[in-house]
Amino acid sequence: MSKITDLSKSRYCRGIQCPKMLWLDAYKPEEAADVLSETVMANGNLVGDLARQYFGAYSLVEFTYNKAEMVAKTRALMDAGTENIAEAAFLTDGLYCAVDILHRNGDGWDIVEVKSSTHLTDIYIEDMAFQYYVLTSCGIQVRRVINLHINSAYVRHGELDLHGLFTAEDCTEQVKAKSDSVAANIASIREYVSVEEEPGRDIDLYCENPYECAYKGYCGRHLPEHSIFDLAGMQAKTCYKHYHNGIISFEDVLANAKQIKLSAKLRRQIESTLYNKPDEIDKAKIREFLDTLRYPVYHLDFETYQQPVPLFDGISPYQQIPFQYSLHIEQADGSLVHKEFLAKEGTDPRRALAEQLVKDIPKGVCSLAFNMSFEKTVIKRLAGTFPDLADALMDIHDNMHDLMVPFREQSYYSTAMQGSYSIKYVLPALYPDDPELDYHNLDGVHNGAEASSAFADMTEHTPEEIAEIRQNLLKYCGLDTYAMVKVLRKLKEAVE
Numbered sequence: 001m002s003k004i005t006d007l008s009k010s011r012y013c014r015g016i017q018c019p020k021m022l023w024l025d026a027y028k029p030e031e032a033a034d035v036l037s038e039t040v041m042a043n044g045n046l047v048g049d050l051a052r053q054y055f056g057a058y059s060l061v062e063f064t065y066n067k068a069e070m071v072a073k074t075r076a077l078m079d080a081g082t083e084n085i086a087e088a089a090f091l092t093d094g095l096y097c098a099v100d101i102l103h104r105n106g107d108g109w110d111i112v113e114v115k116s117s118t119h120l121t122d123i124y125i126e127d128m129a130f131q132y133y134v135l136t137s138c139g140i141q142v143r144r145v146i147n148l149h150i151n152s153a154y155v156r157h158g159e160l161d162l163h164g165l166f167t168a169e170d171c172t173e174q175v176k177a178k179s180d181s182v183a184a185n186i187a188s189i190r191e192y193v194s195v196e197e198e199p200g201r202d203i204d205l206y207c208e209n210p211y212e213c214a215y216k217g218y219c220g221r222h223l224p225e226h227s228i229f230d231l232a233g234m235q236a237k238t239c240y241k242h243y244h245n246g247i248i249s250f251e252d253v254l255a256n257a258k259q260i261k262l263s264a265k266l267r268r269q270i271e272s273t274l275y276n277k278p279d280e281i282d283k284a285k286i287r288e289f290l291d292t293l294r295y296p297v298y299h300l301d302f303e304t305y306q307q308p309v310p311l312f313d314g315i316s317p318y319q320q321i322p323f324q325y326s327l328h329i330e331q332a333d334g335s336l337v338h339k340e341f342l343a344k345e346g347t348d349p350r351r352a353l354a355e356q357l358v359k360d361i362p363k364g365v366c367s368l369a370f371n372m373s374f375e376k377t378v379i380k381r382l383a384g385t386f387p388d389l390a391d392a393l394m395d396i397h398d399n400m401h402d403l404m405v406p407f408r409e410q411s412y413y414s415t416a417m418q419g420s421y422s423i424k425y426v427l428p429a430l431y432p433d434d435p436e437l438d439y440h441n442l443d444g445v446h447n448g449a450e451a452s453s454a455f456a457d458m459t460e461h462t463p464e465e466i467a468e469i470r471q472n473l474l475k476y477c478g479l480d481t482y483a484m485v486k487v488l489r490k491l492k493e494a495v496e
């Protein structure tokens with residue numbers, strides 16, 4: 001940190017969440033893990049750029065490393081009668097902020113803060129309160145403070161309607177109510193980071209909210225190998241409550257099982273971990289599940305992506321848009337046929353995908369997904385969008401079975417699943433050290449998030465790069481359904 005008492009709006013917000021973050025930024029930045037995804041940042045930039053046009057024509061204060069230059073340019077634009085200034089810069093007493101849009105309002109100004117999320121949160125109010133404090137300290141007449149965020153109910157039809165895409169929420173009163181506390185917060189953050197000795201600060205819910213802290217690994221380094229935070233499905237709030245009551249290790253949890261009303265599933269997770277128990281298999285329940293399937297079985301998996309700003313008609317911000325599927329068709333004798341679909345980059349993939357899907361999956365057959373609620377939601381939405389295909393699509397929807405069921409119900413339980421029934425835990429537990437099923441061995445795309453961003457960004461690549469990305473996507477999604485085939489085989493072996 002160049003000067004640890006300097007504060008920007010983002011650092012102020014980090015300091016509000018937990019001042020130790022700023023202390024670690026200054027003294028031990030190497031301890032931070034990378035937690036903010038590139039997709040989240042790219043979405044923020046895209047939305048921010050678009051929102052600048054919300055009030056009409058604007059002038060942009062270009063970023064430079066010279067803050068004084070940006071501040072001077074802002075002043076010049078204000079004095080010249082500019083109506084809207086994007087990235088308007090202000091600096092006072094080591095406090096710096098760039099306002100997303102400074103909008104002229106009579107003889108004063110509106111602060112407009114743009115967010116790519118779909119709703120207002122408390123930390124946004126803190127963020128705007130800091131900006132309000134800096135601008136009023138600079139002698140600016142602030143009339144209103146507005147939060148401009150995405151309206152998830154917007155559906156694109158034709159030209160993009162910025163006033164439909166964004167919701168402008170007037171937060172002036174909430175911000176003013178906070179304004180008295182800003183000076184005190186700044187003073188306390190500055191004092192906190194000025195001490196060279198590392199502050200003792202225990203972990204708590206603020207390590208998760210409003211943003212996951214990058215220093216969780218460092219601040220939680222005292223936790224035992226198996227702690228309350230590893231219990232599958234236990235809410236963070238509950239974990240921290242028990243942690244602060246001294247219930248930290250798995251042994252502590254068992255010793256206090258009655259007090260914390262430990263469920264049978266969590267007890268099983270703990271005991272199988274502590275006592276290294278062998279796999280527990282309920283053959284009757286697995287048989288019951290297998291008896292619901294009819295061959296050939298169509299193993300299906302979709303990949304989807306989201307657009308904060310919808311590019312195609314009939315799409316809402318952040319709607320899941322399917323662009324790819326893999327289908328392994330398994331006969332009763334175990335033989336396999338593989339089919340797949342991957343949309344052309346830069347096009348609306350839905351119609352072509354839906355048409356191909358109903359050709360690849362005949363009516364009345366048994367389809368299988370892992371955690372089928374996701375696949376069913378995608379299919380149902382496609383059926384709503386394309387009424388002429390609805391009958392065939394809903395047939396697939398209605399004949400779908402969920403391969404997750406035996407694991408969710410713990411009919412097949414392995415210690416290595418760590419209490420989870422997600423495929424990420426189930427697959428390596430059933431096939432440990434199998435390179436054929438190891439997603440780490442894939443090139444470029446290793447998980448759903450990477451698949452989404454690879455497809456979303458594809459048009460920005462050269463034809464050679466696109467060919468390679470498409471190959472990576474096909475291999476990734478193909479492995480998803482092949483993994484399902486292998487999981488089903490393991491279930492069958494378990495009951496033989």
Ligand code: SF4
Nearest residue numbers: 018021207213215219
């Ligand atoms: S992990 Fe928690 S205690 Fe440590 S810096 Fe982050 S928020 Fe603060």
